[in-house]
Amino acid sequence: MSDRDGRSSRRSRARDSARPAGATPAGRTSAGRNPRREQARDVQPARRVAYDVLRAVSDSDAYANLLLPAAIREAGLSAQDAGLATELAYGTLRRRGTYDAVIAHAADRPVTEIDPAVLDALRLGAHQLLGTRVARHAAVNESVTLVAGAAGRGAAGFANAVLRRIGGRDAAEWETELDRTARSDDERLGLRSAHPVWIIRALRRALAAEGRAQELPALLDADNAAPEVTLVALPGLAEPQEPRRPYAPTAFASPGGDPASVVQEHEGRVRVQDEGSQLVALALVEAAPVRTGERWLDLCAGPGGKTALLAAEALRRGASLEANEVVPARAGLVRRALRPIPAEIPVAEEDGRVLAAHRPGAYDRILVDAPCTGLGALRRRPEARWRKTPADVGELVDLQAELLSSALDALAPGGIVAYVTCSPHLAETAGVVEEVLRRREDIDELDARAVVRAVSRSPIDLPEPASGRGHVQLWPHRHGTDAMFLALLRKRA
Numbered sequence: 001m002s003d004r005d006g007r008s009s010r011r012s013r014a015r016d017s018a019r020p021a022g023a024t025p026a027g028r029t030s031a032g033r034n035p036r037r038e039q040a041r042d043v044q045p046a047r048r049v050a051y052d053v054l055r056a057v058s059d060s061d062a063y064a065n066l067l068l069p070a071a072i073r074e075a076g077l078s079a080q081d082a083g084l085a086t087e088l089a090y091g092t093l094r095r096r097g098t099y100d101a102v103i104a105h106a107a108d109r110p111v112t113e114i115d116p117a118v119l120d121a122l123r124l125g126a127h128q129l130l131g132t133r134v135a136r137h138a139a140v141n142e143s144v145t146l147v148a149g150a151a152g153r154g155a156a157g158f159a160n161a162v163l164r165r166i167g168g169r170d171a172a173e174w175e176t177e178l179d180r181t182a183r184s185d186d187e188r189l190g191l192r193s194a195h196p197v198w199i200i201r202a203l204r205r206a207l208a209a210e211g212r213a214q215e216l217p218a219l220l221d222a223d224n225a226a227p228e229v230t231l232v233a234l235p236g237l238a239e240p241q242e243p244r245r246p247y248a249p250t251a252f253a254s255p256g257g258d259p260a261s262v263v264q265e266h267e268g269r270v271r272v273q274d275e276g277s278q279l280v281a282l283a284l285v286e287a288a289p290v291r292t293g294e295r296w297l298d299l300c301a302g303p304g305g306k307t308a309l310l311a312a313e314a315l316r317r318g319a320s321l322e323a324n325e326v327v328p329a330r331a332g333l334v335r336r337a338l339r340p341i342p343a344e345i346p347v348a349e350e351d352g353r354v355l356a357a358h359r360p361g362a363y364d365r366i367l368v369d370a371p372c373t374g375l376g377a378l379r380r381r382p383e384a385r386w387r388k389t390p391a392d393v394g395e396l397v398d399l400q401a402e403l404l405s406s407a408l409d410a411l412a413p414g415g416i417v418a419y420v421t422c423s424p425h426l427a428e429t430a431g432v433v434e435e436v437l438r439r440r441e442d443i444d445e446l447d448a449r450a451v452v453r454a455v456s457r458s459p460i461d462l463p464e465p466a467s468g469r470g471h472v473q474l475w476p477h478r479h480g481t482d483a484m485f486l487a488l489l490r491k492r493a
Contacts, residue, residue: 043142043149046081047124050088051146054120057093057383064093065380069260079257086226092127094224094382095194099126102174105181106165107158117150118159125163130171140167193220198390199375206424206473210463215477222477223378223385229254230275231262232305234312237340238269247456247479248278250309268340273305274380276474276481277422281306283451283472284365284418285313287488292318294364299352299407302330304337306369306420311341319364324348324355356406364415366407370400372421372428376483379476393427400432404489408436408443414493416446421485424473429485430465437489446488448472 043051049071056062068089072082092099100111103122111119125143128134140163148156169177175192182188190197200220207213232250233240245251251273254262263271296314301307301323314321323338323345325331331349338345348355352368373392374384400421407417421428437443447470449462461478465471472486 043145044081044138045075045077046084047088047142047146049075049077049085050092051121051124053085053089054092054124055117058116058120061387063381064089064383069258082258087132088124088127090226090382091131092123093386094378095127095131096123096383096386097196098178098191098194099123099130101178101181101191102126102130102166103162105177107162115151115155118147118155121146121150122159122162125159126166129163129167130174136167140164189220193217194224195220195378195385199385199388202375202425206426206429209426209430209466210473211466212463215475218477219475222475224382225379225476227274227379227476228480229259229272230278231259231270232273232278232309234269234271234308234340236312236316238266244457245275245480246458247460247481248275248282249455249457250282251275251278268308268337271305271308271337273309274377274482274484276376276479276484277306278309279452279455279474279481280418280420280472280484280486281309281367282313282455283448283486283488284367284416285310285317286455287365287416287418287446287448287451288414288490290317290319291364294319295362295412296321296365296367297356297363297407297410298323298367298369299356299403300367300369300371301325301334301347302327304334306367307334307345308337308341310367311338311343311345315341315343322346322348324350324352326351352403353406356403356410359410361410361412363410364412366410366415366417367420368403368407368417369420369422370396370403370428370432372396372400372423373425374422376422376424376474376476376485380482393425397427397432400428401436404432404436405439408440408489408491411491413491415491417489419485419487419489422482424475424483424485429473429487430467430469430471433469433471433487433489434467442492443489444492445469446490448486448488451488452486 053064053068053071056067057064072085077085103126104111121143125139128139143163144156144160147159178191179188182191186197186200190200203219204213204216207215230245230251231254235250240250240252243253245253259272296310296319298307298310302325307323311321323334325334328349331347334347373388373396374381378385404419411417419433449470449472452472453460462472474481474484476483
């Protein structure tokens with residue numbers, strides 16, 4: 001029997017033992033009532049929304065940053081309850097690894113032996129007990145009610161016992177206990193900062209490449225802080241408002257409240273977009289003077305934020321833009337992002353490697369915003385740190401190198417590729433660029449640091465990498481942006 005089969009059978013037995021007498025497997029009594037659903041109604045709406053988001057992330061690999069706003073609107077939460085739901089969902093997801101270690105200790109069993117629906121409620125309860133000022137009785141009682149609604153009275157009794165053990169110590173006491181059981185300094189740091197050990201080591205190496213490994217604690221703290229909402233004003237279609245952001249000339253801070261109302265008011269000409277994403281897209285535009293009639297391509301366009309910014313710039317400068325996104329659902333998001341642009345922008349749905357191979361020498365500028373681990377956006381997508389593994393890096397690196405090589409083939413002489421990832425992992429960033437350049441003699445690397453400095457509204461701290469190349473690596477703790485990487489490569493004329 002596989003480990004997965006073993007976990008499934010244990011979960012099945014746990015669910016069976018938790019059913020009240022007279023209940024069917026669906027949880028209904030012979031009278032047709034669903035007591036679990038009735039119990040769930042007693043849960044405060046913000047906690048119900050947070051729990052449902054946690055379940056969707058666990059069961060369906062949903063993205064919390066996409067699901068949560070819609071869930072809040074559907075539930076009709078007040079601003080106060082929306083804030084609570086956001087803190088509960090994001091806080092629980094950020095510190096899931098730490099809370100799992102606490103839960104395993106309190107339950108005296110591995111979390112893999114706990115029913116997933118019960119485990120998510122325990123994580124939510126642990127966050128309230130150890131990471132918020134929520135009253136202890138409310139944290140325990142409502143989490144137990146969630147368990148009762150999901151798995152029955154037997155599971156609720158188990159959850160009640162575990163949460164009361166967790167609540168018997170404060171966060172500092174649990175940190176001391178976890179420190180005692182950690183097997184290495186990095187594991188200890190991982191439990192304290194809620195980052196997997198492999199990610200801690202990758203981030204340390206990336207900082208060390210700039211001679212700044214000592215900044216690791218500040219970076220880990222930034223990953224666990226809620227980011228400021230940043231908006232983009234599409235050039236030529238909208239003007240940035242106050243307060244302005246320090247670097248991208250198109251960026252400004254959200255005035256507060258639901259940014260969706262600002263986006264709606266401006267009919268999509270203003271939208272939410274990280275300042276780092278804006279900077280790397282603008283750098284492609286500003287890397288060399290734009291000639292009328294240039295052809296541009298966004299090779300991996302989904303979900304379309306950078307595409308829309310490039311489209312607005314192309315419209316202003318007399319260039320044309322094409323987009324490509326291999327995943328149909330994400331291609332739909334690209335088309336939606338492009339609606340405010342008063343120009344026809346074709347969106348293909350092909351493997352970027354194939355599309356580029358069929359158009360050799362066709363484009364003057366290409367953005368390769370390559371699929372990556374997303375380690376640069378952990379503050380926005382906190383669940384990503386628990387989804388990815390070191391094995392994912394190798395597969396992605398191969399794809400990234402192939403996409404970049406194909407894009408370079410599709411460049412016209414003198415054309416420029418911007419290679420971008422939302423990850424600082426050296427294998428996905430400098431490693432990919434160096435591997436591709438090693439196989440080519442027709443490509444020069446531009447000084448992306450000089451270009452970004454020229455784009456930026458104010459001085460920006462961009463140390464020279466140890467490699468001596470002109471890469472740019474942005475950081476949450478240093479720049480207040482996602483950890484975007486940028487390299488600019490030009491084909492010799």
